[in-house]
Amino acid sequence: MTTATSSLHTFGRGGIHPGPHKEATASREIEDLPTPSEVVLPLLQHLGEPAEPCVKKGEMVRRGQKIAEGGKTGVPLHAPISGKIKPVDKRPHPTMAIAMSLAIGANVDAGPELEFPEDPEWRNLPLEESLSRVREAGIVGLGGAAFPTWRKLEFARAAKVDLLVMNGAECEPYLTSDYRVMLAYPTEIVEGSVLIAKIAGAKKVLIGVESDKPDAIEAIGKAAAALTDRSIPVEVVPCVARYPQGAEKQLVFAVSGRTVPARQLPSAVGVLVQNVATAQAVYDALRYRKPLLDRILTVTGPGIVQPRNVRAPLGASLADIVEFCGGIKPETHRMVAGGPMMGRSLPRLDVPLIKGMNGLVMLTGRGPLEDGFGACIRCGRCLDACPLGLEPDQVSVRVEVGRTLDCEPHGALDCYECGCCSYVCPSSRPLVQFMQVAKSALRRAAATRSAS
Amino acid sequence: MSETHPTFVLSPGPHLHTEESTSKIMWWVNGSLAPAALWGVFVFGINAAFVILASIAGAVLTEFVSQKALGRRPTLMDGSAVCTGLLLALTVNPNLPAWQAFLGSMFAIGLGKMIFGGLGFNLFNPALLGRAFLMATFPLNMTSGWATPRPWFGVPLDAVTTATPLAVLKEQGFEAAVKLVSSPVGLWNALALGFRPGSIGEVSLLLVAIGGAALLARRIITLAIPLSVLAGVALSTLHTGVPMLHLMSGGFWIGAFYMATDYVTSPSTTRAQIAFGLMIGLLTGMIRVYGGYPEGICYAILIANAMAPALDLWFRPKRTAIAGSPS
Ligand code: SF4
Ligand code: SF4
Numbered sequence: 202m203t204t205a206t207s208s209l210h211t212f213g214r215g216g217i218h219p220g221p222h223k224e225a226t227a228s229r230e231i232e233d234l235p236t237p238s239e240v241v242l243p244l245l246q247h248l249g250e251p252a253e254p255c256v257k258k259g260e261m262v263r264r265g266q267k268i269a270e271g272g273k274t275g276v277p278l279h280a281p282i283s284g285k286i287k288p289v290d291k292r293p294h295p296t297m298a299i300a301m302s303l304a305i306g307a308n309v310d311a312g313p314e315l316e317f318p319e320d321p322e323w324r325n326l327p328l329e330e331s332l333s334r335v336r337e338a339g340i341v342g343l344g345g346a347a348f349p350t351w352r353k354l355e356f357a358r359a360a361k362v363d364l365l366v367m368n369g370a371e372c373e374p375y376l377t378s379d380y381r382v383m384l385a386y387p388t389e390i391v392e393g394s395v396l397i398a399k400i401a402g403a404k405k406v407l408i409g410v411e412s413d414k415p416d417a418i419e420a421i422g423k424a425a426a427a428l429t430d431r432s433i434p435v436e437v438v439p440c441v442a443r444y445p446q447g448a449e450k451q452l453v454f455a456v457s458g459r460t461v462p463a464r465q466l467p468s469a470v471g472v473l474v475q476n477v478a479t480a481q482a483v484y485d486a487l488r489y490r491k492p493l494l495d496r497i498l499t500v501t502g503p504g505i506v507q508p509r510n511v512r513a514p515l516g517a518s519l520a521d522i523v524e525f526c527g528g529i530k531p532e533t534h535r536m537v538a539g540g541p542m543m544g545r546s547l548p549r550l551d552v553p554l555i556k557g558m559n560g561l562v563m564l565t566g567r568g569p570l571e572d573g574f575g576a577c578i579r580c581g582r583c584l585d586a587c588p589l590g591l592e593p594d595q596v597s598v599r600v601e602v603g604r605t606l607d608c609e610p611h612g613a614l615d616c617y618e619c620g621c622c623s624y625v626c627p628s629s630r631p632l633v634q635f636m637q638v639a640k641s642a643l644r645r646a647a648a649t650r651s652a653s
Numbered sequence: 654m655s656e657t658h659p660t661f662v663l664s665p666g667p668h669l670h671t672e673e674s675t676s677k678i679m680w681w682v683n684g685s686l687a688p689a690a691l692w693g694v695f696v697f698g699i700n701a702a703f704v705i706l707a708s709i710a711g712a713v714l715t716e717f718v719s720q721k722a723l724g725r726r727p728t729l730m731d732g733s734a735v736c737t738g739l740l741l742a743l744t745v746n747p748n749l750p751a752w753q754a755f756l757g758s759m760f761a762i763g764l765g766k767m768i769f770g771g772l773g774f775n776l777f778n779p780a781l782l783g784r785a786f787l788m789a790t791f792p793l794n795m796t797s798g799w800a801t802p803r804p805w806f807g808v809p810l811d812a813v814t815t816a817t818p819l820a821v822l823k824e825q826g827f828e829a830a831v832k833l834v835s836s837p838v839g840l841w842n843a844l845a846l847g848f849r850p851g852s853i854g855e856v857s858l859l860l861v862a863i864g865g866a867a868l869l870a871r872r873i874i875t876l877a878i879p880l881s882v883l884a885g886v887a888l889s890t891l892h893t894g895v896p897m898l899h900l901m902s903g904g905f906w907i908g909a910f911y912m913a914t915d916y917v918t919s920p921s922t923t924r925a926q927i928a929f930g931l932m933i934g935l936l937t938g939m940i941r942v943y944g945g946y947p948e949g950i951c952y953a954i955l956i957a958n959a960m961a962p963a964l965d966l967w968f969r970p971k972r973t974a975i976a977g978s979p980s
Binding site (some may be wrong): 212213214219374450454460461463464520534535543544548549562570571578579580582587588589590592594615620625626627629633634 | 658659660661662663664665666667668669670671673674675677678731770771772773774916917918919920921922961965969970971972973974975976
């Protein structure tokens with residue numbers, strides 16, 4: 202039931218092999234950030250409505266205590282450290298510049314972390330109870346997307362998915378946090394996957410892991426073999442190390458052979474995709490009712506002094522995290538939150554760690570567009586690189602001459618912005634951005650058409 | 654606290670980029686042509702060197718002056734003007750007066766590239782446009798008075814040679830063509846090593862092939878275009894009984910590996926490249942067998958260039974997933 206498939210799986214076309222750059226942190230175990238003096242928790246750090254604070258200024262809270270309600274579409278927030286609540290105020294936010302945030306000043310008088318005793322019935326919870334525990338634990342997709350997990354599960358159930366694909370591919374260069382989580386918590390991940398599958402109604406679990414992580418494949422495989430609950434088969438599927446193996450559509454095809462239609466979610470072909478770190482969080486939530494308090498992330502790149510895999514309380518300042526990793530080298534030029542292919546560059550360190558941030562990559566050297574870009578020399582590299590078979594070259598030259606609305610036949614609406622095309626372009630053309638421009642122009646045009 | 658924090662440059666993703674760049678590619682192309690060019694000088698003598706230098710100078714100066722005049726950022730270091738000048742020189746008679754080569758590459762860059770908007774915007778291969786211009790302007794110098802190979806800079810092998818093997822093939826038949834080139838190293842050796850009359854760079858198939866192999870190994874070009882050009886020429890010259898002579902001669906190799914594969918003026922998808930290559934090959938054979946020129950690949954490529962953008966739209970990449978149709 203748990204045998205690893207012998208031949209490697211992968212997606213159909215395109216993709217790239219950027220240097221993995223994972224050596225710096227791959228062999229480093231997860232290390233705990235010392236409790237910071239303050240954490241800042243933006244009320245909005247995922248899709249959905251902002252959380253509504255349920256504590257008052259000056260109140261003492263213990264680690265694990267709920268401090269904000271999630272409302273109808275969001276998730277609640279919990280105190281990641283014990284301390285005293287500071288007033289809700291506008292504070293720096295990694296991606297929104299400034300946002301309303303709760304803050305907690307560390308204070309020993311607040312008491313220790315709440316206790317989270319095991320619920321012996323955790324394997325046999327009714328569906329409603331399981332979903333509500335996932336929701337109450339404040340879990341969002343930890344692979345980077347940060348969509349509230351309870352909503353994704355509810356949606357998957359309604360869409361009658363039959364397969365759960367667990368994403369352990371971690372195809373982004375530099376990042377090793379999922380890898381270290383798989384090595385440290387294989388049982389939790391496998392158990393969590395089964396719990397997720399049950400909530401979503403899936404009959405089978407396939408865990409996709411890139412083949413450059415053989416020890417993770419082995420660890421997960423062993424954990425799957427040791428499962429006592431065998432109602433749902435769990436299988437590890439080794440995949441070729443190739444970017445974007447971890448993109449939902451590519452991974453679904455690689456492990457199951459199902460093709461997700463363009464512009465649709467994997468649920469269109471009966472699949473739910475979840476990240477391995479999310480499974481661990483779901484496991485904690487169902488078994489112990491333990492909320493999401495920490496986040497494991499890789500702090501790395503040529504600009505960091507001591508690359509590490511760090512477990513930090515949510516809301517910890519990136520400055521504290523970077524300092525824990527020896528600080529940055531003077532030549533550090535850019536900072537990327539997430540992986541370097543699809544992550545966002547951030548301007549400053551005095552912002553809090555939010556739930557979706559799976560990596561912090563300090564880069565040296567000049568970045569995209571700093572030296573301009575050239576004309577399309579029609580070399581065709583972007584065509585070969587696009588995993589979807591789109592035509593970023595054709596879109597880009599049309600956008601340049603103002604023909605954005607002529608880009609639909611060339612795939613502008615289908616692009617999911619994996620960045621393979623920009624990566625390979627010898628003229629350094631910002632092809633992803635050209636795709637974005639065309640996509641939003643086409644969407645706006647369609648909206649105006651249907652409105653009139 | 655925040656005032657002491659460093660700030661970082663914001664940039665759009667992806668934040669990593671391949672090491673490959675347009676100028677690296679161009680300089681690789683130039684470098685891979687160098688052996689054939691040096692060999693041409695070695696075989697044909699010092700005038701070949703003047704032709705090469707004049708042609709490169711004409712290309713580079715024209716690009717520089719037109720960019721200055723238009724207030725554009727100079728892009729000489731991207732190597733593409735050098736490439737055009739070099740390629741043009743390699744496709745002309747080693748006895749061509751150097752000033753004519755200079756004029757030819759001025760035309761190639763000025764009216765073949767800059768007037769369209771520079772690198773990336775030209776429809777036709779600039780070097781071949783320059784060659785076509787020279788053929789029209791100085792037909793005598795371009796098609797007769799061929800330099801005779803003089804290895805080791807010694808005595809000419811054949812003091813009276815005035816035509817290339819293909820021209821002789823066209824006018825006097827296979828036997829005469831064989832006779833022209835076969836002494837003293839033998840026909841196929843002569844064609845492969847370059848001891849025979851011809852353009853500066855085309856004479857040594859071996860060196861052109863090595864250059865082409867370097868580009869293949871470096872993944873700058875693929876075999877799609879060269880192989881389909883080859884197939885096209887073979888198909889259209891089969892009935893003459895001497896397809897090998899066609900394939901082993903003329904600017905065929907330079908044309909197939911360097912001219913037809915020029916990114917800007919060739920299609921980008923593999924299937925379009927195959928159609929493009931076949932078209933070039935078939936046209937080349939037709940021009941050689943039925944047309945007025947012994948050498949046809951120059952015009953064949955120029956004609957096919959005009960089709961390249963359309964071919965890209967006719968032969969599009971296959972989508973891995975179509976919107977709204979689960980499979
Ligand atoms: S960013 Fe879009 S166009 Fe570019 S490779 Fe990815 S899916 Fe294709
Ligand atoms: S990779 Fe860049 S230069 Fe090459 S075809 Fe695509 S857009 Fe044009």
